[in-house]
Amino acid sequence: MFTLMEALKSLAPWFTAAVVVLLGPVVKDLIPTAVSNYLFSIYQDYFFPQFTVINIEEYGDFTRDQIYEAATTYLRKKINDSPKPKRFRCRKTIKQNKPICDIAREEEVIDNFGDIRLKWKLREEGTGNQPHLQTLPAKKFFELTFDKRFEKDVVESYLPHVLDRAEEIQREEKVIKLYSLECNLGMPVTTGQWGSTILEHPATFDKLAMSPKLKRSLKDDLDRFVNRKEWYKKVGRAWKRGYLIYGPPGTGKSTLIAAMANHLKFDIYFFDISNITSDSMLRNILLSSSNGSMIVIEDIDCAQLEKRGEEKKDSYYEFTLSGLLNVMDGLWSSCGDERIIVFTTNHKDLLDRLDPALFRPGRIDMHVPMSYCTMDAFKMLASTYLDVNEDHRLYGQIEGLFANAEVTPAEIAEEFSRTEDPDAALKAVVEVLKKKTKLENATDIPYSEKRLHFSSCRYIRNEKS
Template identity: 85%
Template sequence: MFTLMEVLKLLAPWFTAAVVVVLTPMVKDLIPQAVSSYLFSIYQDYFYSRLTYINIEEYGDFTRDQIYEAATIYLRQKINDSPKPKRFRCKKAIKQDKPICDIANEEEVIDNFRDIRLGWKLRVEGTGHYGQLQPPPDKNFFELTFDKRFKKDVVESYIPYVIARAEEIIREEKGIKLYSPNCSHGKALPTGQEWSCTILEHPATFDKLAMSPERKRSLKDDLDRFVTRKEWYKKVGRAWKRGYLIYGPPGTGKSTLIAAMANHLNFDIYFFDISNVTSDSVLRQILLTISNRSMIVFEDIDCAQLGKRGEEKKDPYYHQYTLSGLLNAMDGLWSSCGEEQIIVFTTNHKDLLDRLDPALFRPGRIDMHVPMSYCTMDEFKMLASTYLDFNEDHRLYGQIEGLFANARVTPAEIAEEFSRTEDADAALEAVVEYLKQKKIAEESSRTEEQKKIAEESSRTEDPDAALEAVVIAEES
């Protein structure tokens, strides 16, 4: 058996020759190309064979790659710990507490994991030509370098660690992001530019919410149960998603409830204006870019012009999204591309939803209906506690409760009266006066309606025609 020294002596001429070939162009030109390439390959294998490279591209086929996104978040905390980089990118949104520093192009960040030295380098690869009218966006990817002996440790342990650590960082960070879609003339923007966002700083919580205690407790328990049932959804073969329909007149607190739900779960909010979408493919592209642990909100779903399935095919010039496209994105095969997501529909007029396809609101798509009603006495006391720090019974409470029976008033109207003064007695007296005026106005309105109905019915002696006139009067 050869000793180590004997092996080195045998290999020395080959390495020497390879070095000469690589470093001396004149010598390289004097020997055949095949020999030169062979010697160079020996030299390269000896010095570089211990390194392994993994490219992690920013985007997969449809969505942003999870490893790339996790690495971006993870490396922000590693920049200060690493002897490199010398350059990095820095940005700060108006509502962010501190700047965010990201690795710059071609710069390297060094990390250590279980005595394994790893190098992260951001690279940008151009995909278009400057002469193109709309060149495709450049392709960003991370190049991860390490000793090939640790490939199994890196793939099976280090990368999952980076993903888990990034999720912890997100949970530790304060601030929920509020997203809105970027659409140009109804068309989705290039991949990576579908959404713009800001920091949501809404103080709403379930404790401050003007809502009946029973309904509030039921909704809160449902949310808590949803986020802990990942294995259950997997076991029964369903996408890890849940749907809510929030309905009620304007001013009853629908948007405040959405903010309270997001704050409770620490979920980002994606407000989706479906009227700007021109096709099912664009709708799918935008929805697929929504991150996990998020709420997708469709406001005023009754105004979305969603016909019943199949109706859109009757118009050969129809170039809008379809109900089928929305349903497939919600809980069809495409829905499995995201998990731990909550879908919220809102409407001011639940009665108008009868015009839409019932498939949109069936269980499994919309799992819970949440009514937001006019102010009740319990909700009124909650508002008084929040705005006036008043938690006792008051001499005017009996009168106020009686007025609630004859005057419909929203929590927003009560909150506006409370915001005018911090004196509890003065605020409650103002509410009594407001409710009295509201009662007079509603009674006057009802009287006018009755007169109009009587006038319409008196114009004909035909019972059917009179009934039809009454219906038209009521609708108007």
């Protein structure tokens, strides 16, 4: 129910219009000019309002604009929760639970914020054809139109509301994505062109087959990192953290990365560092990743990086150690928040040929060894695969065999996946460990036949040598 004052307030513009239109010619000479101009301005603003237009472009100088991303999420929710516009875009991948609807180009979406009526429209602007140059993609931008009287309210209140609401929606509907670089056949990637798929890896810290002490230490370190935004700001450091995960193939490095991403709800950006050909290429790639993400660089030991002072400045390949260090903790590292950089390697001993500066604290903050299977890790695997949660009669024999045999968690998991009978599975593991023990203790077998897990880069180096 309207109160009397609210009713009178709502009728004020109509009363003003009646005074201006009907009585204006009669009383024109009887009222001061200032009062007359004021009445006419009210009449014009109410019945013939002037509009302000704000363009929100998709990309800023280097990265995707935060307001553009927030508007995309915000309007997607508006489309789903309110009457649909005449046209909208709808898509769904196999892994998505439901279709995603977005605003279509040149279609309007109306939003109301208090007394403000706002109109959103997605538009594109062509860059034109440039002879002898590669055609650039069209520029996308949102066109936001509203009454100019509310310009201050829109800038200071509405846009922050869009940002906050988009952040809430993203938290509610967070789907972890795995990004990889897209490139055309025969064409190098020079900018951050990421393709993505939904990461549905079920790994969690509770199920990881690794040392309980190391697992707890790593999990605590991640939790401390994401909760210290103000601390990083106070001490003047970029909000990032670096990890080196190392160990033989099959020890669970990739599973650990998936568990970290699931724990933090972080997207994963993966790329092969051997495909990087220049410092600017690496910089553009990393800057195009989003905040709250993990950047994974596998097989860092395969990187062709000269030590400082040995870099060939006249080399055709301009990807240098200095460029990588600058991205990790130089000025460029501050162009983004809440980022985790993960290096992996199968052969930590080969890292000695790289500059120690790459692994100092501040760049690599925590070293995470992934070892061969221990008894604690074995019990975790037995619990996960076979539902064996208590000591088994074969555990004593298995623990003794672990002292003389090196077997990876992946090899144990493979044996467990062959049968659901705990006794049969554990007996199979005993036989595997016995064979491993004989192989390790044999003196007439070449060392190269004892170690079957070699990365491709190490194999190539051995062949060349």
